Amino acid sequence: MITLALYIWLLPLLAFVIQIFLGKRLPRKGDFISITAIGISYLLSILLFVQMLTNYNPEFYITAAVPWLQVGSFNINMGIYLDNFAIVMLLVVTTVSFWVHIYSIGYMHGDPRYNRFFAYLSLFSFSMLGLVVLDNLFGIFIMWELVGICSYLLIGYYFEKDSAANAGKKAFIVNRVGDFGFLIGLLIVFTTIGSFSLLDVQQGVAQGKLTGGLLTAAGALLFCGAIGKSAQFPLHVWLPDAMEGPTPVSALIHAATMVAAGVYLMARITFMLSFDAMLVVAYTGGFTALFAATIAITQFDIKRVLAYSTISQLGYMIMAIGVGSYTAGFFHLTTHAMFKSGLFLGSGSVIHAMHNAMEKVGVHEDPNDIRLMGGLKNKMPVTYYTFLIFTLAISGIPFFSGFLSKDAILGGTLAFAMSQSNPVHYLLPFFGFTAAIITAFYMFRLVIKTFLGEPQRPDFYKHVHESQKVMTIPLMVLSTLSIFIFYTLPSLNPISAEHGWFEHLIEKPESAVSIQLGHPVLEISEHVAHSAHVNGMLVSIIFALTGIVLAFAFYFWKKVDVEALTGKIKPLYDLSFHKYYFDEIYNATFVRGLLLWNNFLAWFDLKIIDGIVNGSAFITRNFSAFSGLFDLGFIDGIVNGVADITQGIGQRARKIQTGQVQHYILGALAGLVLIMVFVLM
C-alpha cells in the first residue's frame, strides 16, 4: 500500500518534470503526459479505496519512514502515513484533479502557454497529494508551501494582466502571514516533543510533553496556517482575487482541494487541540461562514459569488472541526469538493460561452457578469441541469450530497451548544443556520440570473452555445457524485444524515488532550447528539427551502422590488457589495504602513548610518589636511635637510610607480611567489 501511495504521489511530479522541459516540443503540447499521470493516480486511488472498503477496519493505518535530515541530535524522518482518512482524501483530490485535467483540454484549448498550464497542474497535484500522504508536520508544511506557489503561478497565469499578477502576489503574501503562525506552531511542537511525526506528536501530547497554555498556543498557531490557506476571516481577502486564474484552476485549487488543505490540517491535528483552541477554531469558522455569505449576496461576478460561497463553506468545515464534529467536517470537505468544483466548472462553461459570444459580436465586456446573462438554460442544457444539481447540493436539499454533510455539521454545532453550560455558544448554530438560508438564497439568485428568466443581452444570447463534450462530461461525472450516492443503500432515507455511510467510514481519532488532567474535555452524550441532529435537520430543511423561495420571489417572480429594497438599506448593501472594505483597510494600514516604514529605514540607512561612515571619513580627511599643514610648516622644516638627500633617491624610485595596473599586479605576484618559495623550502 505504501508503494501504491508513493506512485499516486510521485507520478504527477514525473509528469511535471517532463512537461516543464519538453512539453512545448511534444505533440498536443504534452497534455496527455499530465493526464496519464493523474489518470493512473486516480485509478490507484480508487484501488486503494476499494481495498479499504473490502477489508474495512476503522483503526487501520500503515506507515513507513526513512531518515531524511540528520545532524547530531537533530533528526527529521520523512515517510508515508496512510489511514482511512488519507485514502478518502487521496480519492477526493485525484477525482477532482483528473476531471479538471480533462475539462482543461477544452477550456484551455489554443492557449499559448498550454503546456505550462498542464505542467503547473501536475506540480500542484503532486504537492497536494504529498500534503495528504506525508507522515509528519514538517513534510506537510513543505507541501503546504508548494501548493501555495502553484496557486501563485496559476492565479497569475495570465500574468500580462496586472490584476492577475497582483492577485497571485496577494494570495501568496496573505498566505505567508498565516504560515508565519504555522511555522511558530511547528517550532513549539518540535521543541517540546522533539519530532514532527504525527504519531510521535500524538503520543507526546498524550504523555503531557506539551500542555497548558503552550498546547493551546500551538493549536491556535497551527490554525493560523489554516486561516490563510482556507481563506478564513481575517485572511480571506486573497481568495476572491484568486479568481483571476483560469476557471479550471479555480475549481481544482481554489474550491476543492488546496483551500480544503486547511481543513485537512485541522482534522489531522484535531487530537492536539485543547478546548480553548477548539473554541478559537469554531468561532473563526462559524463567523466566516456567515460573514462570507453576506458578501456573496450582492456580487455580480459569477466566479466571485462562488468564491465567497467557498469561503463560507470552508467556514462550515472549520467550525465543524472546532465543535468536535470531525467526521462531519471531513464529510463536508468531500461533498463540497465535488459540488463546488462542479459549480466552478459550470461557471467556466458559461464564461467560455459568453466569451465566445462576445468575440462574435465584437464587443468586449466582462464575460463573468451575471447581469449580462439570463435564460441560458435553453442554450446550455447540460451546463444548466448539472449546475442546478450542484446548487441543490450546496443549498442542503435532501437527496443531494450537501444535505447530509451540512446537516451533520449543523447538528454538530447544535449538539455542542446544548452540551455547554454557557449559552453564548448558541452563537455557533446561529451562524450556521443563518448562513444556510443565505446560501440557498444567493445560490438560487445566481441560478436564476444566469440560466432562467429572459436573456438580458439578446445580442450575446444569440451566439451562446453549449460547451463541447470534453467540458460537459466532467460536469456530468461530478454531478453524479453530488447526488444521493453518499446515502446508505438500499435503505434510502433521504432526511436522515445519520444513515449516510460516510459517517461510519471515518472514525474520529481519540483526543490526546483529553487524556491529560486539567484540560476541559468536550463530551457530548449520545442522547443530546441525537436530538440535536433531528431538530437541526428539520430546521435546516426549512431554512434551505425558505432561502430558495425568497430567491425566486426576489429574482424570478419579481414579487419584491430589488432596486427599491437595496435603496432602502443602502449602507448595508454598500458594505456587502464592497466586501466590508477589507481590501481598502488592509491597503491603507498594512501595505501603506509597510511601504512607509521601508522607505523610512532606507532613508535612515542612507543618511544616518552611511552618513556617519562618510562623516567620519570627512573628519579624518580634514584632520589629515590639518596635520599635513602642521607637518609642512613645522616638522618638515626640520626634516627638509634630510629630505633633500632622500629626494634624490626618491626621484629614481618613483619610476616604479608607473600607474599601470599590470605593473602593480606583477609586483604583488612577485611577492606571493617569494612567499611560495619560502613555503616550498
Next chain:
Amino acid sequence: MGLISLVTFIPVFGAIIVLLIPKQNEKAIKIASAVITFIPFVIASYMWGQFNFTLSGVNNEATFQFVEHTKWIQAYNIEYFVGLDGLSFPMFWLTTFICFLAIVASWNINKAVKGYFALFLLLETGMLGVFVSLDFFLFYIFWEVMLLPMYFLIGIWGGPRREYAAIKFFLYTLLGSVLMLIVMLALYFNVKDPITGGHTFNMLYMMDQSNHSAWLKGVDVRLVLYIMLFIGFAIKIPVFPFHTWLPDAHVEAPTAISVILAGILLKMGTYGIFRISYPIFPDVAVKTSYMLAILGVINILYGAFVAMAQKDLKKLVAYSSVSHMGFVLLGMSTFTDAGMNGAMFQMVSHGMITAMLFLLVGVIYDRAHHREIEGFGGLAISMPIYAGVASVAFFAAMGLPGMTGFIAEAMVFIGSFSVYRTLTVIAALGIVITASYVLWTVQRVFLGKLNPKYATIPEINGRELFTLVPLGALVILFGIYPMPILNLMRTSMTHLTELIKMVP
C-alpha cells in the same frame, strides 16, 4: 605539495600564465582563465569524494584532512599550516565552483582584459587560502591578499561611482583587518607553544585554553579581544551597522565580482567566527551569544525592510544578502545542532542563491543597460527562459521548500526557537517581508504588460545559462536532499558545539 596547496596556488600560477599571453589575444586570456579555474574545481570535487565525514577537525590536528604542515618563517615560529575540516570544506569547494562560474560570467569584460583576469585569479588564491589556513599569520596574509585585487577589480572595472565604492570597501575592510591584526598579535604573545614553549600563530594551540597566559585568561581582556575580532569579521559579513559598504560595492562592481563578493567574501566573516572566535574564546562566545542573536535578527529584518524600498535591482539583491546573512548569525548564536549546521548550510545555500541573483541581474543589465526595477515589466513575455531561471533563484531566496534556502532557514529557526523563543518569533516575521519584496520585484520586472522598449530584447544566451543552470540545479538538488552538504559539516559542527558547551 599536497592537494590543498595545489588547489590554492594553481590560480596564482595561472595568473602568471595569463600575464604572459599577449594582451591583444583576449580570447586566449579568457579561455586560459576558465581552464585555470576549472582545474581547482575538479580537484576540490575529487577531494569531496575523498573527504572522511567522521573526522571532526576544529581543534585537533590529527582529525584534519589533507593537512600540510611545515615550518616557514622560523624566527617568529610562523608555519605553513593548512588543512580542511567540516567548517572549511564546504566553503572551500564552493569557492572553486563559484570562481569558475564567475570567470565564465566575465566573458564580456573588454577593458584591460589581462589585468582583470590576472587579478581575479590572484583573488581566488586569496580566498582559498583564507579557508584552508590553520596558522593565524598565514590566515591574515591571505585575508590581505584578497583585499587588494578586490579593490582594483571594483575600482577599475566598476560602474560610474567605482572609485568611491572601492575606497569605501578598502578602508572599511582595512579597519577590520587592523583590529584582527591587533588580536592576532595579542594572541601570539600570550599563547605558548606547548612543545617549544615559544610564541605561536598556530590556531589549534590558541584553541587550547591551557596554553593561554595569565593575562589572556583575564575576563575583560578576553571580552575586548573577542569584540575587536568580532568587529573585524562583522564588517565582512556585514553586520548592521557596518553594512553600508556592501550596497555601494555591489552596485559598482562588475557582475562577476558581485558574485564573488556576495557568494564567497561575505561568508569569510562568519567562517572566521566559526574558525577563530568560537574555539579560541568559547567562554566569551557563550556570554555574548544573546547579543549575536539580536544582531542576527536585526540583520534579517532590517535587510528585508530596506531591500523592499530599493529601486535598483542590484541594491535590492545586496540588501537581501544582509537579510540572509542574518540567518547565519542567528543560527550560529544558538550552539544547537540544528542552529549551527543550519547557519553553515545557509552560508553554502546563500552562496549559490545570491550568486544566481547577481548573475541574473548582470544578464539584464548587459541588455538594458540599467537596473531600475520600475523600468522593466513583462519581461516574462519576451524572455521566458530567463524568467524561468530567475523564478527559481527568486523563489529560492524567498525560502521556498524544495530549495536550499528553506532547509537552512528552517534549521536555524528550529535551533534558535529552543534557545531564544521571542527573538525567533520576531525573526520569523522576516518570511513574510521576504516573500513581499521578492514577489513584488518579480512582478515589477517580469509580469504585467510588456514594456515595449524590451519587446525584442534578446533571450538569455547559452553562456549565461551555463553559469546559472548548475547553480539552480544544485539549489534544487540540495534543497530536496541536503545530506550531501550536511554530511560534510555535521561532525565538525557537533564537535565545535561540544567544545563551546564544555566551557565552565
